[in-house]
Amino acid sequence: MLIAVGPLPDDPIAAAAEFHARWMGQVLAALDAGAAVVTLVFAPAPFAHTGWREAAIQLLARERTPARINAIAGDDPAEIAATAAFVDSAPGLTGQYLQLDGHGAGEVLFTSQ
Numbered sequence: 001m002l003i004a005v006g007p008l009p010d011d012p013i014a015a016a017a018e019f020h021a022r023w024m025g026q027v028l029a030a031l032d033a034g035a036a037v038v039t040l041v042f043a044p045a046p047f048a049h050t051g052w053r054e055a056a057i058q059l060l061a062r063e064r065t066p067a068r069i070n071a072i073a074g075d076d077p078a079e080i081a082a083t084a085a086f087v088d089s090a091p092g093l094t095g096q097y098l099q100l101d102g103h104g105a106g107e108v109l110f111t112s113q
Contacts, residue, residue, distance in 0.1 A: 012045075040069075
């Protein structure tokens with residue numbers, strides 16, 4: 001299940017407060033309803049937002065195991081869809097905050113035989 005979060009304030013403290021007040025209930029309701037995988041989608045934000053976003057996702061993942069909770073930060077619908085598909089298909093992936101940069105991973109430089 002994807003949950004689009006936002007818009008949130010530019011100030012990181014205000015953004016964290018709004019996330020917890022406005023969006024956390026929706027996330028918990030999805031988990032309480034039996035969602036096995038919840039992926040939050042945030043808009044890109046400056047580095048100052050990384051800490052509170054990571055902490056919220058990691059705490060949810062620890063407290064609500066075996067459900068898997070992750071987050072994506074990006075604004076390109078194709079990148080978000082591809083990353084969400086990856087997250088859904090990776091059974092051990094939980095508690096991660098994945099920031100998309102719009103440039104891709106780059107060319108593969110080495111492959112093992």
